[in-house]
Amino acid sequence: MKLLITGLSHKTAPVHLREKLAVAESALPDALHQLQNLGASEAVILSTCNRVEIALTAPDHMTPGLIMDRFLADWQGSATAFEGHIYRLESREAIQHLFRVASSLDSMVVGEPQILGQLKGAYAIAKTEGAVGGLLETVMTRAFSVAKRVRTETGIGQMAVSVSYAAVELARKIFGSLQGHSVMIIGSGKMGELAAKHLHRSGARKIFVTNRTAERAEQMAALFNGQAVDYTRFLAMLPEIDIVIASSGAPHYILHREDMQRVIAARKNKPMFLIDIAVPRNIDPAVNDVEGVFLYDVDDLEGVVNANIKERSKQAEQAEAIVTEEVERVLSRLKIEAVTPTIISLQEQLEQIRSAEVTRALRRMPNLTLDQQQQIEALTKSIVNKIAHGPISELRRNAGQPEGEHVIEAIRKVFHL
Amino acid sequence: MGESSLLWLRVAAGLYSLGLLDAIITVLRRRESLFRPALTAFGLGALFHLVSIVEQGLTQHHFPANDIFETLSLCAFAVTLTFLGIYWRYKAESLSVFVFPLVFVMTLVAALRNPVSHWQSESVRNTWLIIHIVLAVAAYAALFFTAVAAVVYLLQERQLKRKQSLAIYRIFPPLGTLDELISRTLGAGFAFITISIIIGVVWAHIEYGTSWIDNGVISTAFATWGIYLALIFFRVSAGWRGRKAAILAIVALCCSAATWIAHAQLEKRLQ
Numbered sequence: 001m002k003l004l005i006t007g008l009s010h011k012t013a014p015v016h017l018r019e020k021l022a023v024a025e026s027a028l029p030d031a032l033h034q035l036q037n038l039g040a041s042e043a044v045i046l047s048t049c050n051r052v053e054i055a056l057t058a059p060d061h062m063t064p065g066l067i068m069d070r071f072l073a074d075w076q077g078s079a080t081a082f083e084g085h086i087y088r089l090e091s092r093e094a095i096q097h098l099f100r101v102a103s104s105l106d107s108m109v110v111g112e113p114q115i116l117g118q119l120k121g122a123y124a125i126a127k128t129e130g131a132v133g134g135l136l137e138t139v140m141t142r143a144f145s146v147a148k149r150v151r152t153e154t155g156i157g158q159m160a161v162s163v164s165y166a167a168v169e170l171a172r173k174i175f176g177s178l179q180g181h182s183v184m185i186i187g188s189g190k191m192g193e194l195a196a197k198h199l200h201r202s203g204a205r206k207i208f209v210t211n212r213t214a215e216r217a218e219q220m221a222a223l224f225n226g227q228a229v230d231y232t233r234f235l236a237m238l239p240e241i242d243i244v245i246a247s248s249g250a251p252h253y254i255l256h257r258e259d260m261q262r263v264i265a266a267r268k269n270k271p272m273f274l275i276d277i278a279v280p281r282n283i284d285p286a287v288n289d290v291e292g293v294f295l296y297d298v299d300d301l302e303g304v305v306n307a308n309i310k311e312r313s314k315q316a317e318q319a320e321a322i323v324t325e326e327v328e329r330v331l332s333r334l335k336i337e338a339v340t341p342t343i344i345s346l347q348e349q350l351e352q353i354r355s356a357e358v359t360r361a362l363r364r365m366p367n368l369t370l371d372q373q374q375q376i377e378a379l380t381k382s383i384v385n386k387i388a389h390g391p392i393s394e395l396r397r398n399a400g401q402p403e404g405e406h407v408i409e410a411i412r413k414v415f416h417l
Numbered sequence: 418m419g420e421s422s423l424l425w426l427r428v429a430a431g432l433y434s435l436g437l438l439d440a441i442i443t444v445l446r447r448r449e450s451l452f453r454p455a456l457t458a459f460g461l462g463a464l465f466h467l468v469s470i471v472e473q474g475l476t477q478h479h480f481p482a483n484d485i486f487e488t489l490s491l492c493a494f495a496v497t498l499t500f501l502g503i504y505w506r507y508k509a510e511s512l513s514v515f516v517f518p519l520v521f522v523m524t525l526v527a528a529l530r531n532p533v534s535h536w537q538s539e540s541v542r543n544t545w546l547i548i549h550i551v552l553a554v555a556a557y558a559a560l561f562f563t564a565v566a567a568v569v570y571l572l573q574e575r576q577l578k579r580k581q582s583l584a585i586y587r588i589f590p591p592l593g594t595l596d597e598l599i600s601r602t603l604g605a606g607f608a609f610i611t612i613s614i615i616i617g618v619v620w621a622h623i624e625y626g627t628s629w630i631d632n633g634v635i636s637t638a639f640a641t642w643g644i645y646l647a648l649i650f651f652r653v654s655a656g657w658r659g660r661k662a663a664i665l666a667i668v669a670l671c672c673s674a675a676t677w678i679a680h681a682q683l684e685k686r687l688q
Contacts, residue, residue: 155587173577176593268656271592288578291659300580
């Protein structure tokens with residue numbers, strides 16, 4: 001059985017080419033059936049905004065590349081449109097690529113978790129359509145395990161790589177769970193809204209919004225089932241607030257060190273997280289010196305993101321090593337699987353000869369006791385096992401080797417398998 | 418000390434114990450559930466305390482500050498009056514976490530002036546001592562975790578302040594979790610050590626008569642308890658976290674170690 005993966009990704013093709021090859025989810029069953037009609041034994045199609053991957057297996061006597069060409073020609077009009085951008089990977093490279101994609105090592109943002117879900121979705125559709133059930137299924141399910149191992153053994157997916165998500169990560173580092181914590185949004189900047197959205201999604205339920213324009217505050221509060229607060233009152237409310245997101249257009253500082261000293265004293269030193277994503281900044285940087293107050297501006301958050309990206313790259317190296325190890329493991333398993341039918345038929349053949357000969361011999365010696373009969377059984381089994389040991393070891397050793405085919409063929413001929 | 422004067426002092430200590438209970442509940446649950454009844458009992462206890470002091474003075478025909486027991490009783494009464502005055506003026510409830518246990522322990526010690534003849538049985542004596550030791554060990558363990566969590570809190574806080582993103586800090590729990598851990602271990606440790614101290618004092622009173630009050634080991638134990646009390650007070654009333662809390666927790670841990678060593682020496686001497 002041969003395995004081929006063909007595809008385009010954000011690394012090899014611009015979006016106008018990727019969208020040409022993209023297959024809508026509703027069209028996936030038809031595309032899978034078409035691949036099978038063209039001769040593919042199995043097929044899976046992954047189509048996302050960043051990549052299109054078509055994986056198929058074909059019997060040994062067929063050429064999977066030809067099946068793919070005919071599919072691309074039928075499905076997209078021409079295979080040549082993608083020349084220079086499309087990649088074709090077979091056997092080991094195909095498995096390695098699949099493992100890397102599943103583990104998010106080939107993603108635009110390395111370590112992002114969505115790709116694994118998308119791959120599982122593509123596999124589920126193929127399974128429903130009866131398009132998997134052999135080599136490709138083995139490799140796909142292994143890819144999911146590899147991705148899980150990569151996430152467990154490395155910290156690749158643990159660090160935020162966007163400014164707004166970095167704010168959530170920091171809030172979690174300060175408060176632990178965000179459940180029940182309160183957030184005050186000052187101003188109506190887009191970044192502030194995005195950070196508040198992430199915080200809301202992470203469990204922060206009490207959201208207050210203040211703005212010089214009361215109407216705008218009410219509009220934004222409605223987005224989070226929050227409460228609009230009069231701009232003149234927000235400072236008085238701060239002791240009840242855990243997280244402040246400042247993104248107003250004020251040209252000067254609206255929160256000073258003295259304000260925060262009073263607020264933190266009223267909070268009995270309970271920590272407070274201030275996110276200043278306004279430019280010009282809304283919060284005096286000296287506020288960070290107040291004990292229990294953690295102030296991060298845009299540059300600080302970007303610093304966190306950059307450090308996380310670097311850390312992810314380090315983790316990616318470790319993840320690549322895991323992928324390589326897993327590829328070797330799956331290949332050796334597949335090689336053994338390839339010679340397994342030969343081994344089984346050899347064992348059956350020898351057992352058939354042994355049992356026939358033993359039956360004949362016992363018929364000629366009717367006076368043997370049960371114990372003697374059992375001894376003969378054990379003796380013959382031992383002889384047969386010793387005879388089979390050599391060829392079986394050779395079969396396993398030569399599985400998947402370039403010249404192994406001849407050895408396997410020779411053994412099959414010798415034993416009439 | 419006159420018999421009836423001692424009786425009134427013991428009644429006062431009994432009433433003050435409700436204050437101690439309130440303080441322990443406040444520390445463990447972090448809400449004042451028993452404060453009102455405890456305050457009433459505290460006021461009533463102060464009245465009995467006053468009666469005890471006056472009667473002692475009248476019986477002995479001099480100001481009742483002759484020895485450490487009488488002085489402790491007077492000090493406890495002075496603290497009680499001051500607290501009631503402050504509460505009446507400023508409604509400063511949070512002070513009670515510090516004052517209630519302090520007044521109770523001082524009054525208890527003052528009420529243990531007259532020696533009890535001896536233990537009724539050896540097994541009661543040993544059980545009493547075992548409970549004291551087990552509770553003390555549990556309190557030290559809780560304090561150890563408080564100190565460790567406080568130090569980790571300090572490191573984590575510093576890292577967040579400096580805006581560093583070092584991988585090592587990722588393994589530390591969030592500040593909120595550490596704070597919760599500190600509150601719980603501190604509260605449990607305080608309850609253990611307070612009960613342990615009370616049991617220890619009563620044991621020493623029966624074992625050594627009145628001579629135990631000068632014992633260095635017991636003084637060290639009281640010092641540790643005092644630091645624990647201060648730690649609780651600053652945390653509950655002023656919300657001490659970070660550097661101050663970490664330093665105080667480490668000091669308390671060192672005092673506990675000193676008490677432990679002192680006790681080990683005492684064991685040797687007893688053997």
